[in-house]
Amino acid sequence: MKSYNTVAIIGVGLIGGAFGMALLKKGFTGRVIGIGRNEKRLKVAKRMGAITEYSTDYWILGEADLVFLATPVIHIESLLEGIGPYLKAGALLTDGGSTKEKIVSTAHKFLPPYVFFVGSHPVTGSEKSGVHFTKSDLFEGAVCAVTPDKTTDKKALGNVIKLWKALGSTVISMKPAVHDKLLASTSHLPHFVAAALTLSVVRKDKNLRALLGKGFKDTTRIAASNPEVWAQIALANKKNISNSLQEFLKQTKKLQSAVRTGNMRKLVRLLSEAKTVRESL
Amino acid sequence: MKSYNTVAIIGVGLIGGAFGMALLKKGFTGRVIGIGRNEKRLKVAKRMGAITEYSTDYWILGEADLVFLATPVIHIESLLEGIGPYLKAGALLTDGGSTKEKIVSTAHKFLPPYVFFVGSHPVTGSEKSGVHFTKSDLFEGAVCAVTPDKTTDKKALGNVIKLWKALGSTVISMKPAVHDKLLASTSHLPHFVAAALTLSVVRKDKNLRALLGKGFKDTTRIAASNPEVWAQIALANKKNISNSLQEFLKQTKKLQSAVRTGNMRKLVRLLSEAKTVRESL
Numbered sequence: 359m360k361s362y363n364t365v366a367i368i369g370v371g372l373i374g375g376a377f378g379m380a381l382l383k384k385g386f387t388g389r390v391i392g393i394g395r396n397e398k399r400l401k402v403a404k405r406m407g408a409i410t411e412y413s414t415d416y417w418i419l420g421e422a423d424l425v426f427l428a429t430p431v432i433h434i435e436s437l438l439e440g441i442g443p444y445l446k447a448g449a450l451l452t453d454g455g456s457t458k459e460k461i462v463s464t465a466h467k468f469l470p471p472y473v474f475f476v477g478s479h480p481v482t483g484s485e486k487s488g489v490h491f492t493k494s495d496l497f498e499g500a501v502c503a504v505t506p507d508k509t510t511d512k513k514a515l516g517n518v519i520k521l522w523k524a525l526g527s528t529v530i531s532m533k534p535a536v537h538d539k540l541l542a543s544t545s546h547l548p549h550f551v552a553a554a555l556t557l558s559v560v561r562k563d564k565n566l567r568a569l570l571g572k573g574f575k576d577t578t579r580i581a582a583s584n585p586e587v588w589a590q591i592a593l594a595n596k597k598n599i600s601n602s603l604q605e606f607l608k609q610t611k612k613l614q615s616a617v618r619t620g621n622m623r624k625l626v627r628l629l630s631e632a633k634t635v636r637e638s639l
Numbered sequence: 640m641k642s643y644n645t646v647a648i649i650g651v652g653l654i655g656g657a658f659g660m661a662l663l664k665k666g667f668t669g670r671v672i673g674i675g676r677n678e679k680r681l682k683v684a685k686r687m688g689a690i691t692e693y694s695t696d697y698w699i700l701g702e703a704d705l706v707f708l709a710t711p712v713i714h715i716e717s718l719l720e721g722i723g724p725y726l727k728a729g730a731l732l733t734d735g736g737s738t739k740e741k742i743v744s745t746a747h748k749f750l751p752p753y754v755f756f757v758g759s760h761p762v763t764g765s766e767k768s769g770v771h772f773t774k775s776d777l778f779e780g781a782v783c784a785v786t787p788d789k790t791t792d793k794k795a796l797g798n799v800i801k802l803w804k805a806l807g808s809t810v811i812s813m814k815p816a817v818h819d820k821l822l823a824s825t826s827h828l829p830h831f832v833a834a835a836l837t838l839s840v841v842r843k844d845k846n847l848r849a850l851l852g853k854g855f856k857d858t859t860r861i862a863a864s865n866p867e868v869w870a871q872i873a874l875a876n877k878k879n880i881s882n883s884l885q886e887f888l889k890q891t892k893k894l895q896s897a898v899r900t901g902n903m904r905k906l907v908r909l910l911s912e913a914k915t916v917r918e919s920l
Contacts, residue, residue: 362764365641394796397902436741477792480853481849501850503850530846543840544840544851544855545850545852545854545855547836548854548855549854550891550895550898551836551858551891552854552858552913552917553894553909553913554890554894554913555887556892557909557913558828559817559824559828561916563817565784565813565823568762568811569784570796571762571763572763573830574826576858576861577832577833577857577859577860578858578917579858580854580866581914581917582917582918583914584914585906585907585910585914588883589903589906589907592794593906596899596901600895603891603895603898605839606835607888607891607892609836609838609839610831611834611888612835614884616873617831617877617880617881620874620877622871622874623872625869625874626866626867628834628865629870632837632838632862633834633863634837635840636833636859636862637863639848639851639859
């Protein structure tokens, strides 16, 4: 990490905050500048040791060798459209967005040719958002997907991989479109399923709360995630998520039909298949 | 608990085993007889301290003051049809089945008038089954539903409530039909949803495993439950589970339609509602 003097983090929340904290904890001795619109939150981030200084002014980006975009996905896209003029020649940019196809294509379309962008998605987080809930070891032991395409600079890709490895993550590389399709199934779909399950529970019985076991609680935990963040992810990856939901509806209907008709054999077969898959993961 | 000299547990698995272990750990000094068909497993249960003796012969039931039926739901029903002749006059029976309407009506229909039955459902467990995975504090801090109907003996009900409280559980009382409707929504539905979600995941990509985050793992954990047990529960409560799945499909389709049409406002509204409900639980 010694090749960077100044790191800028745009959006110092759960992911951005962890990035700064981890860098500083791992011995990074340069400047870590938090950039955002809310000065109060930036102050908290500084007090928590996530950044060494902060600014609400994008001009400071001109001093950064490494820029980490960690705002919600939709803002990453508009940032990429607008920050070009502020950036220093040779700067390396990466992001923490959980969808990649649109972000990577926006970066290639709008960023100046003298900076380098590599899409990243650290697969970690929490149903909580905000710097208050972050921690310096959020990326430790986690997977980080990097998503080069044919226009990605090889050296920049290598540097971003090194960076995530230095923060304790296992790095896997895949095309942006493959990433978004896989993530729709492994990460986005469960959020909408958990929300639908929560919405479908019988809510009006006084005994309901007492009867909610660990199974229900685990299965719906992520329904408490930030609605705006997930609505934005849904829009950024709507075709893949809609397809995943379609496949999920098909499987649910198969199970429902087996329950309704009392088809014990089919039920055992489907549940056994699910058990085998679940245990293989 | 001192009013019982001899306790019989039919089915010494996760729930039955925990029942015996908890009794003995709480200072019960009488006999705890494990009854089952598999002598090898009964030996394990004895070695683990879940029972003090065992038998594969139902005649031993004639010595029990308290009988706990802890086999899978479907076997509880056939046990209730058949064990009448073996039982001692005045014996108190309860069970650990997770559906109650059919069990309670079977008990009333088949048990002799000189024994007492009260349906119970300790709302606890694990995706693992078998005495190997049990522990003496399984009921500690858990909720146990008891399900009297108009024919239930008041004193027997009081004794079963005392028993579960002695094992550390919070007891709530409700009619069998209400129990089954609520449980379809809070416990059974999540199992079929978790199974459907597991079955719908994109399975053939080499990077799939690396991309499965905590959200997916939590949401599908119970898909690793015992298929036979859950197929039997589905049959024992099929109308309620099928209705719950219907309501769940409706909510999922609502979310899918909002995703597909990119209706940000509707998505935020639905996800916010889910978040509010989840956090209130």
